[in-house]
Amino acid sequence: QQPVQSPQAVILREGEDAVINCSSSKALYSVHWYRQKHGEAPVFLMILLKGGEQKGHEKISASFNEKKQQSSLYLTASQLSYSGTYFCGSLVYGGSQGNLIFGKGTKLSVKP
Amino acid sequence: DAGVIQSPRHEVTEMGQEVTLRCKPISGHNSLFWYRQTMMRGLELLIYFNNNVPIDDSGMPEDRFSAKMPNASFSTLKIQPSEPRDSAVYFCASSETGMGRQYFGPGTRLTVT
Numbered sequence: 001q002q003p004v005q006s007p008q009a010v011i012l013r014e015g016e017d018a019v020i021n022c023s024s025s026k027a028l029y030s031v032h033w034y035r036q037k038h039g040e041a042p043v044f045l046m047i048l049l050k051g052g053e054q055k056g057h058e059k060i061s062a063s064f065n066e067k068k069q070q071s072s073l074y075l076t077a078s079q080l081s082y083s084g085t086y087f088c089g090s091l092v093y094g095g096s097q098g099n100l101i102f103g104k105g106t107k108l109s110v111k112p
Numbered sequence: 113d114a115g116v117i118q119s120p121r122h123e124v125t126e127m128g129q130e131v132t133l134r135c136k137p138i139s140g141h142n143s144l145f146w147y148r149q150t151m152m153r154g155l156e157l158l159i160y161f162n163n164n165v166p167i168d169d170s171g172m173p174e175d176r177f178s179a180k181m182p183n184a185s186f187s188t189l190k191i192q193p194s195e196p197r198d199s200a201v202y203f204c205a206s207s208e209t210g211m212g213r214q215y216f217g218p219g220t221r222l223t224v225t
Contacts (some may be wrong), residue, residue, distance in 0.1 A: 030211065043216070
């Protein structure tokens with residue numbers, strides 16, 4: 001039931017782009033994205049509620065394909081501050097309302 | 113707003129001792145979540161409250177773990193007796209609704225020796 005994230009880790013140079021994928025074996029009601037820096041708490045980035053919906057935060061955007069039960073996070077022109085671990089959390093149809101299940105995370109390192 | 117407040121920030125205890133973690137959610141939020149984070153298992157939901165009522169405790173590992181929310185501004189997570197495998201960072205989070213954005217507290221790093 002845990003969503004699968006890929007890749008597990010990625011290293012970028014400043015200014016490069018990256019895509020993080022999150023897929024579920026169950027029908028998704030919504031997808032949350034959070035970023036966690038080392039030693040800190042996860043911080044909310046965005047929620048996606050509809051199929052095909054896209055949202056943005058800084059130069060970070062995401063899409064949600066309800067049919068394919070997957071979401072992708074797009075990081076454009078990465079900055080040093082983007083470094084951290086990115087988690088997707090899924091709310092599935094039929095699950096209890098607050099039962100957000102997180103993937104194992106994707107560790108992103110942005111180098112100068 | 114002070115955000116979600118957790119105490120203590122660090123706890124070191126010996127196996128067999130009782131541990132109580134505390135959380136104060138953001139005022140006005142009616143949903144509260146307890147998570148556990150380890151390298152091996154990642155970020156796991158332990159229990160979720162809505163309007164002070166436990167809605168889903170399927171993630172509570174075993175009877176040694178218990179959680180309460182006596183009022184809208186306070187929750188506790190208790191482990192009795194504690195074991196070394198309980199060592200982890202425990203986060204409390206709150207949100208306006210069960211399905212909305214969650215605000216995480218700074219976490220409590222628990223070490224059981």
